[in-house]
Amino acid sequence: MSLRPRTTTRGDARRRSYKAWVDAGEARRRREAYLLDLRRSKRHGDLLKRRRRRHDDDDEDDDSASPPLSPRHPEPAITPRPTLQLPPPLPLLRRRRRRHRRRRRRRRRRWRFRGLSRPLSNFLSLCSFQLRNLPGMVERVWSDNPALQLEATSQFRRLLSIEKNPLIEEIIKAGVVPRFVAFLSLHELPQLQLEAAWALTNIAAGTTEHTQIVIKHGAVPKLVELLDSPRHNVRLQAVWALGNVAGDAPSCRNSVLEHGALYPLLSLFNEHARISMLRTATWTLTNLCRGRLPDKSQMKPILKILRQLIDSIDENILADACWALCYLSGGTIHEIEVVVEAGVCPPLVKLLLHPSPNVLTPVILTIANITAGDDSQTEVIVENGVLPCLFQLLTQNMRRG
Template sequence: MPPKNRESKPLLLENQTHKRRDRAQELRSARRQGVLAKRRVAGGASAQGQQEEPWSRERLESAIRGVRERPVSQVLPFLVELRKLLSLEDPPVEEVVEGGGLAPRLIELLSTPHDEVQLETTWCLTNIASSYSRHTRTIVGATPQLISFLSAPNPALQEQALWALGNIAGDSDDFRRMLRANGALLPMFRLLQNPPLIEIARTAAWAISNLARGDETPGEPFVQAAPTFVASLRGGVRFSAAAAAAAAAAAAGAGTGAGAPPFVPPRDEALRVEAAWILAFLTAKEEETVTELVRVGMVTALVEALVDSGGQDPLCTPALRTLGNMVSGKEEWADAVMLHNEFLPCLDAVLKSQDRSRRVLVKEAAWVASNVAAGRREHREALVAQGSPAALTLLLLSDQLDLQQEAAHGIWNIVAHDSELLLQAAKDDRVMGAYVALVRAQSPPVVRCALSFLQLVCQNVPGGPRMVESAGGLEAIDDVHYSGQADPELQEAAGAIVDRFFGDDGYESSDEGGDEETDTETVVGGGDGFGFNFGGSGDTSQNGARGPPGQQQQQQQPLAPLGRGAHLTRPSWMNQNPS
């Protein structure tokens, strides 16, 4: 382990434990996050697989004029036409909202007593809310009426209102706060727990996941529905009495006979995916929220979902994301995950995938593996025994920077606590070369991790500075030190490494067995290649020590890969046409 006292300034690596709040912040970091969280209702020819006709000015003006001027008894056909126009691939939302000024009229039509008018109006509002924030803002006055529709006797209207509210919730923290204040959550919880149709359960779960988004969203309002979320993740749905009776009648009509067992709906995979995304957002909230989710059986359901996914999306990514949040949190949460023997084999299988189309999923798995490696000693040893360092090494040697970044952090968390594996890594020209190359990367977090690895080799491996120099590391570190464009903190850290380890005194002390001030035992062992020939544990660190040292701290601080992209903020069925 690194020395407790050093003359050189420690490499500045902020506390990079995979904090759950950091994950929540990263989930919403993309510029177009609000749009990505939304799902537009297809209502025109495209829904039936037919070729769409582009909208014309005359057609649009006729629909707008009819909706605005016709009495309620005559407005329905114009609403249908407007809904079709707003459901096109390139809908004229700007023309309807700003040019036509139609939002107030649509909100007014929600109060009419005609079911079909309410349904078509809600559909139009859904599609407007799927557009940009400035368009969504024009129709937020409809939210009280939309929330009331969740308790309507018409299932079609219930589902359409869920879609509209989900689109509004996906836009911003302000809108999510407004919806919670207006009581949107409770009726959504009821529809998820006891839906009249499975489609409504799916859409309710999706809408709730959008309401759970954002680092400003508290977890406490969602806790009361924790058992429902876990049951949904397991694919179980308790239909209303009327729906259950209808399903049973349909089964009887299919010839199951009077002696058939009670109707049990099959697992719904789309519902499981949406429930997993709810949990992914909630496990980035307050500890009290996560503790309650653990209490009601979330961890077991998550591991079941990971196993059932077979390492394939759309279920695997949210399951991995949520489990990664768990192993990055309190130690008892990580313990609860690691108690499941199926977890590490499933994680390792995703890590070892050679399918380049699954790159995002592999990256997620590498992030989770790094979290595990940053935890308890026994968890890290189980990860090594599973063979995951070999998979991380292959990712480190790939040509994709995002995968290299995750793998570099994961390998650091392993070797920083295992002297034998650190020596194997240092003696592996491929691994050393990869970290040296990452020192020249354009991403400061990647450079920070690579510098930290080279520093670790210099101070803990006999002859470490010479190994680093032979791999081209000294030149790379100098490039950071003297670069006029590098982060000043990285420049200072690079200079400290050079001063401490590459002067005459540094070479002499390293050749004698490492920094004379360190209380780490001398590194022993060997190996034919890091990641492919692991020996015993050799762990010399204290239990719970994680990652590189932080500034002003003597104990090691947890290290974690940074950067979550918009690719993981999408609802699971965003690109699918509704059935």
């Protein structure tokens, strides 16, 4: 074997004259694997969905003077800000994101006494009493008396709203889920509609099997109809329930989309919407965007709303809207181009200076997805000033370290 150095071709020399860049396809695969790791944090649905509590709706009657849909996000200065909170290192970030995703993917609406002076034992005694009287509650639910129906449904809702170990399985075995679904059609009894939708919301916040029971009994199309209810609290509860169903699995999300929930949901984002509705509807929209959309034509109307939401000054709305953009931009180059054409790049770059890590994390991942596309898509991000913002993040992190 010759000891002389191997002769290089002109092409090899030319290739070495350029800086070695990361392969776009490999970068995209790594990002998809990271996002998949975030999604696999779902172990048990009762930690991933949101349970609705009694005090969650305390502000529903007080937020009529909420800010408009798209309050402009203040122009951030490029000068370093000492109060800027940066994301933690990647391993710690992943652990925090797993815990955060378990908390935010599903919400259970909880019930508590209005008077905080009552001891917890009173509440547990009340639940124990209601559980012992379960046959009577079932009888009242199936009665023809609206007052008895409302009373029993409210009692079931309270049992389902217990923060730890809700009695979902026992209530399902009692056979009242079909009755709750039937109550959703009683438009002349909006309070009964609210209680039934609330109970179904917390059942859908359980395991995948519990969510499938809600779908099996036909709750999804009736909940979609309630998105047009004249009552704000009924509309809000329907949005919440659909968000829990969609957040369970791709098949459940597809069921919500197939029943036409998207466009009624998007219509709720208007200048008259209360802040409670905007927060819940944005979270539900994020659950609808998780995974590949079955109909790509749905991306443009979704992006039109998300473009407005990322100008919000509300941290919860910003975080959920940016996660939706992260999911939508994690696909093919064509899908990335649709995201870029929606005009989200300038506000996304500005959000790199947002003080909250809850907002920064999805913003950084979304920008990473876009720059994993072709050269023109990367150039759009660069032209909007991403490099000074990234430099500021890195230098601030060095100072903090």
